[in-house]
Amino acid sequence: MKITFLGTGGGRFTTISQKRMTGGFRIDSFNGKNFHIDPGPGALVRSYQFGLNPASLDGIFVSHSHTDHYNDAEVLIEAMTRGMTKTKGIVMGSQSVFNGYKQWGPAISKYHTGQSEKLVLGPNKTKNFENFTIKGTKTVHGDPTAVGFQLKSNDLVISYTSDTKYFENLYKYHKGSDILIASVIRPGNQTIKGHMCTRNFINLVNEVKPKLAIMTHFGFKMLSENPNDEAKRVFNETGIATLAAFDGMVVSINPNNVSNFKVDAIDKNIEYHESNLNSGNKESKYNKKSKNNKINNKSNTFKSYNNPNKNTKTNTKTNTNTNTNTNNNPNINNTHNENNNRDNKSNKDNKDNNNDDNDKENKKNKKNKKAFVSKDKQTSLNSISKNTFTKDFSYSKKG
Ligand SMILES: [Zn+2]
Ligand SMILES: [Zn+2]
Numbered sequence: 554m555k556i557t558f559l560g561t562g563g564g565r566f567t568t569i570s571q572k573r574m575t576g577g578f579r580i581d582s583f584n585g586k587n588f589h590i591d592p593g594p595g596a597l598v599r600s601y602q603f604g605l606n607p608a609s610l611d612g613i614f615v616s617h618s619h620t621d622h623y624n625d626a627e628v629l630i631e632a633m634t635r636g637m638t639k640t641k642g643i644v645m646g647s648q649s650v651f652n653g654y655k656q657w658g659p660a661i662s663k664y665h666t667g668q669s670e671k672l673v674l675g676p677n678k679t680k681n682f683e684n685f686t687i688k689g690t691k692t693v694h695g696d697p698t699a700v701g702f703q704l705k706s707n708d709l710v711i712s713y714t715s716d717t718k719y720f721e722n723l724y725k726y727h728k729g730s731d732i733l734i735a736s737v738i739r740p741g742n743q744t745i746k747g748h749m750c751t752r753n754f755i756n757l758v759n760e761v762k763p764k765l766a767i768m769t770h771f772g773f774k775m776l777s778e779n780p781n782d783e784a785k786r787v788f789n790e791t792g793i794a795t796l797a798a799f800d801g802m803v804v805s806i807n808p809n810n811v812s813n814f815k816v817d818a819i820d821k822n823i824e825y826h827e828s829n830l831n832s833g834n835k836e837s838k839y840n841k842k843s844k845n846n847k848i849n850n851k852s853n854t855f856k857s858y859n860n861p862n863k864n865t866k867t868n869t870k871t872n873t874n875t876n877t878n879t880n881n882n883p884n885i886n887n888t889h890n891e892n893n894n895r896d897n898k899s900n901k902d903n904k905d906n907n908n909d910d911n912d913k914e915n916k917k918n919k920k921n922k923k924a925f926v927s928k929d930k931q932t933s934l935n936s937i938s939k940n941t942f943t944k945d946f947s948y949s950k951k952g
Contacts, residue, residue, distance in 0.1 A: 554582050555805045556732075556767075557819075559592075559599035561798040563716070563738050563770030564748075564888035568594060568621045572776055575621050578734070578769070579605055584684040585819040586611040589629055596625035597632065601821050603801055604829045607632035611668035615646035616715035617692075618658030621770075623650060627665045634668040645687065645860065650754040656822040657696040676701045676726065690726035694747045703727060709808035711940060713735040713765070716770070718746065719753030731811045733763035736770035740778040748772075751783045753829045758791045766791075769798040806920030 560794035562573030576599035587610050589596065598855035600607045610633040615623045626644075644666050649658035653668065654678055672680055674689030675698070683902055688700070690701035694716045701715040703726065716738075717723065727733055735757065739750040747836045751768075758766045766787060777941065780797035787795040796804065801819035823829060 554809055556580050557603060557605060558769060558798045558800060558802045559596055559603060561771055561800055563736055563768045564622055564772035566773050571770060574599055579764055588612040588614060590614045591616055591622040592625040592629050595699055597628050598728040598825045601823045601827055601829055602823055606830045612643045612701060615650045615660060617647045617696040618649040618660040619696060623660035626661050630665045639670050640668045643672055643673040645674055647700045648673055649696050654698045693720050709778040714746060719749050719757060721917060726756055727761045730761055730763045732765045733761050734767045737768040738770055738772040738775060740775045740783050743774055751786060755790045756789050758787055759791050765814055766793050766795040837937060
């Protein structure tokens with residue numbers, strides 16, 4: 554099982570500046586299934602860039618109707634269903650994503666759900682498949698229907714908070730997780746409406762006690778600090794292995810030994826091309842060199858990082874520390890430093906753009922309600938495809 558980050562930026566200003574990528578993340582080989590989570594702007598392009606075939610998807614999860622989470626959902630659905638010619642896969646997400654809620658969404662047209670199973674999730678709503686279950690988890694966020702999830706198989710539980718503020722019972726939705734992935738948009742104690750800062754995440758990690766915690770979806774203020782330092786802080790205060798995700802980070806996990814995870818960095822300078830999918834095994838793809846020699850003087854970033862400490866039970870502290878800091882791995886640090894330099898450079902220009910939440914957007918949308926165009930206009934196409942193809946969705950339902 555592996556998790557690949559196709560974008561670790563979050564909030565409007567990181568997104569529109571592409572200070573970090575915003576393609577969400579993929580969970581591959583989870584009980585044989587591949588999922589794309591929150592495909593924001595660039596998700597399709599990043600998939601090819603990082604050697605992941607969008608046609609191999611079995612499911613797409615869209616947590617809510619904010620552009621940094623849904624932008625590329627429809628085009629990925631088209632990839633999953635071979636251009637809407639094949640009935641395949643499942644599309645999961647919030648009520649707003651499919652049906653619209655107040656000024657939010659719909660983010661996916663009816664046409665685009667015509668060839669896949671559709672699952673509207675809400676807090677604690679659970680759906681059983683043959684080898685695993687998915688449960689919706691509660692959020693408190695600008696889109697009131699926004700939802701996270703918990704994926705559970707016999708040997709592994711993965712939780713994703715999506716965008717949410719920290720609230721008293723948040724941990725109850727995510728308890729039992731082996732891996733906890735969270736949107737942590739701001740550093741330190743810098744709370745903001747509808748989102749978590751590092752302090753909030755420390756509380757959540759202490760309550761959930763996963764084996765691995767991963768922070769992602771970084772806003773401008775987070776990127777003006779060092780996200781790795783923030784992850785270190787989480788580790789220092791919780792004793793739990795914590796990663797600050799970076800664009801192109803791959804975490805490989807053996808479900809029977811989560812603590813012994815492995816982190817790889819994919820070269821971000823690989824061309825955006827379908828041929829990346831045909832470049833042989835994983836290792837050769839990671840070592841593929843960019844044509845841009847100026848940036849590619851860090852070709853050693855492709856080397857994989859293996860956790861040297863196998864004795865996870867007795868030595869969790871040492872073990873997690875090497876993972877968290879990645880200080881023992883200069884290759885991965887190179888990647889981070891490059892990110893940080895880029896982050897700090899653009900931070901100066903954006904001192905005023907520090908509001909990562911969607912309040913302003915909310916107000917604007919209220920004013921411009923009439924400007925909202927429903928995507929339901931494609932319904933007529935949906936009826937054509939429904940008549941033409943029959944469903945053969947392969948997940949079998951347990952209950
Ligand atoms: Zn977001
Ligand atoms: Zn949001």
